[in-house]
Amino acid sequence: MTGEEIVEKVKAGLADSIQETSLPQGDAVVFVAPDSLPAVAEFLKNDPELKFDYLSDIRGVDYLLEEREPRFEAVYQLYSIDHQHSVRVRVGIDEDNPTVPTVSNLWKGALYPEQELFDMFGINVEGHPKMERLIMPKDWEGFPLRKDYPLTTETVAFSHNRDFKSELVKSKPPTR
Amino acid sequence: MSVTDQGLLQRDKDTMTLNMGPQHPSTHGVFRVILEMDGEVVKTAEPEIGYLHTGIEKTSENKRYVHVIPMTDRLDYLNPPGNNLAFCLSTEKLLGVNIPDRANALRVIMCELSRIASHLVWLGTHALDIGAMTVFLYCWREREMILDLNEEISGVRMMTSYIRVGGVAKDATRPWLDGIRDFIEYFPAKVDEYERLLTKNPIWLDRTEGVGTFTREEAINWSLSGPALRASGVNWDIRKSQPYSGYENYDFDIPVYSNGDIFDRYRVRVEEMRQSRSIIKQALESLPDGPYKDPDNKVSLPPRETLHTSMEALIHHFKLVSEGITVPVGETYVPIEGARGEVGFYIVSDGTNVPARVKLRAPSFMAIPGMCKMMEGCYIADVVGIIGSIDIVMGEVDR
Numbered sequence: 001m002t003g004e005e006i007v008e009k010v011k012a013g014l015a016d017s018i019q020e021t022s023l024p025q026g027d028a029v030v031f032v033a034p035d036s037l038p039a040v041a042e043f044l045k046n047d048p049e050l051k052f053d054y055l056s057d058i059r060g061v062d063y064l065l066e067e068r069e070p071r072f073e074a075v076y077q078l079y080s081i082d083h084q085h086s087v088r089v090r091v092g093i094d095e096d097n098p099t100v101p102t103v104s105n106l107w108k109g110a111l112y113p114e115q116e117l118f119d120m121f122g123i124n125v126e127g128h129p130k131m132e133r134l135i136m137p138k139d140w141e142g143f144p145l146r147k148d149y150p151l152t153t154e155t156v157a158f159s160h161n162r163d164f165k166s167e168l169v170k171s172k173p174p175t176r
Numbered sequence: 177m178s179v180t181d182q183g184l185l186q187r188d189k190d191t192m193t194l195n196m197g198p199q200h201p202s203t204h205g206v207f208r209v210i211l212e213m214d215g216e217v218v219k220t221a222e223p224e225i226g227y228l229h230t231g232i233e234k235t236s237e238n239k240r241y242v243h244v245i246p247m248t249d250r251l252d253y254l255n256p257p258g259n260n261l262a263f264c265l266s267t268e269k270l271l272g273v274n275i276p277d278r279a280n281a282l283r284v285i286m287c288e289l290s291r292i293a294s295h296l297v298w299l300g301t302h303a304l305d306i307g308a309m310t311v312f313l314y315c316w317r318e319r320e321m322i323l324d325l326n327e328e329i330s331g332v333r334m335m336t337s338y339i340r341v342g343g344v345a346k347d348a349t350r351p352w353l354d355g356i357r358d359f360i361e362y363f364p365a366k367v368d369e370y371e372r373l374l375t376k377n378p379i380w381l382d383r384t385e386g387v388g389t390f391t392r393e394e395a396i397n398w399s400l401s402g403p404a405l406r407a408s409g410v411n412w413d414i415r416k417s418q419p420y421s422g423y424e425n426y427d428f429d430i431p432v433y434s435n436g437d438i439f440d441r442y443r444v445r446v447e448e449m450r451q452s453r454s455i456i457k458q459a460l461e462s463l464p465d466g467p468y469k470d471p472d473n474k475v476s477l478p479p480r481e482t483l484h485t486s487m488e489a490l491i492h493h494f495k496l497v498s499e500g501i502t503v504p505v506g507e508t509y510v511p512i513e514g515a516r517g518e519v520g521f522y523i524v525s526d527g528t529n530v531p532a533r534v535k536l537r538a539p540s541f542m543a544i545p546g547m548c549k550m551m552e553g554c555y556i557a558d559v560v561g562i563i564g565s566i567d568i569v570m571g572e573v574d575r
Contacts, residue, residue, distance in 0.1 A: 024506055025269055055399050056511065057542070059522050059535040066526055075522065077509060077537070081396060081410060084417045088509065109399025111545050135226040135574055144234055151238055 003028040028087045034100045041103045052078035058113035060121040064147035071095040102127040120145035198227045202305040202560040205570030221548040228574040236534035240500035249335035252572040254294040257286040258514035260339035265510040266521045277464040279343035280422040288452040293322040294515035302564035328352045342476035343469025384439035388550045388562040398546030401539045402517025403444040408436035414513040426458045438565040500529040538572035
């Protein structure tokens with residue numbers, strides 16, 4: 001199916017759960033709220049005409065600098081091995097309560113990228129069997145891929161002003 | 177973290193906890209797996225990653241598009257042109273650039289050469305893990321020729337950064353083309369040689385046949401891709417299903433086997449080397465003339481000699497070098513078939529010359545949970561074979 005047909009089909013099957021659809025450069029993109037993600041995912045996987053049986057990837061995006069509401073987004077890239085078409089599901093996630101339901105009950109391949117979502121963005125995945133750090137050390141503080149996480153910090157090796165040493169540690173602006 | 181925290185010293189169980197890696201020669205990098213053993217049989221396998229985390233995705237969000245390309249080389253360091261191509265295709269899709277035919281053909285040649293080089297490393301190390309030393313030496317001999325060809329065209333043996341946004345870095349040279357012609361004449365006999373050493377070797381068969389099996393449904397559900405997926409009977413190759421860079425113009429087969437064990441993964445990759453050689457041959461024979469990069473100077477640098485005569489060229493050159501490419505607002509993803517499976521960059525652009533988000537879809541990263549699932553119920557000696565057959569590269573797992 002082409003991108004347009006996929007979007008039409010999803011709209012017809014799940015009118016209530018879909019927030020919006022778009023077709024950037026011909027790719028089918030569906031916008032979904034976190035609450036309706038399990039129903040949408042199940043429909044996309046089990047509908048015989050769509051049959052998205054392969055989960056390519058899940059990515060987190062932080063739209064802090066663009067001041068977009070909601071701030072975070074989880075993007076699911078799905079592919080159908082039989083029909084050879086793909087769809088992108090974008091789930092907006094609120095800053096105050098960053099949670100999203102798991103899809104690992106449908107696609108086992110989601111286990112790792114969902115854990116990475118927590119590790120890098122601090123997005124809690126509800127129902128995930130192992131919600132802990134994946135790439136960063138277990139005792140790491142902060143979520144590195146958030147836009148307000150500094151790129152590098154300059155450590156002060158030596159200072160006469162010992163009491164204020166921690167204040168001298170500052171975020172280094174990126175060089176472009 | 178101490179050993180007691182991870183339960184390595186618990187003594188109230190009948191099983192033994194065995195730590196493997198991160199410093200272990202057969203984990204192909206710094207992969208660590210904690211095995212729960214019942215005698216010689218693996219009960220559960222718990223992967224641990226992150227030992228090679230370099231923050232390339234975070235760094236990419238603070239570098240211009242051109243500067244990201246050399247970093248993509250370091251992700252999957254056995255197949256750098258594939259990563260370059262994946263990043264460039266996503267950027268080009270946002271920019272709406274048309275790539276000249278010659279550039280596409282050069283990209284295909286480079287990617288297929290590197291696929292052969294990557295499979296040679298896999299075959300050599302995988303055979304070495306299982307105990308066949310000779311294959312390793314033979315594979316390195318042929319890989320060296322490909323690295324010499326890389327050096328001829330790009331000046332670097334491994335991290336080529338040859339594929340750029342809008343085309344390739346420089347035009348094909350005569351010694352490079354001659355070297356490839358010699359290589360594709362020489363190579364088929366060598367693949368037969370590897371097969372003579374392994375395919376009917378009873379020790380090899382005992383160690384690989386029926387070990388680490390994954391059914392078609394399991395392989396799809398656990399998001400395996402590339403050769404590991406095709407060994408489980410799934411006929412899916414992105415070069416055929418979503419052709420890019422003119423792969424639709426070449427005639428080649430996709431090897432598919434259905435047992436899903438280590439031996440079938442071996443057969444898929446060996447046959448892929450033959451097919452890649454055939455693609456290179458066709459691309460060389462039909463190599464079109466014309467520009468090797470997009471003539472639009474908004475994306476690629478104007479030729480050096482025009483800078484002295486053309487004001488336009490000088491302005492474009494200055495803007496590109498000092499400011500870089502400005503990419504329109506949008507988000508996109510273009511998958512390609514890398515040596516290990518589906519590789520692609522998800523790029524979010526905020527309309528500036530720096531990407532807002534760069535996310536690599538790494539086949540090794542996605543395959544690790546499935547790989548550890550395969551280990552359950554296997555013998556400890558087969559763990560090494562299973563890790564080798566999936567062909568993980570830790571550079572792209574930890575990023």
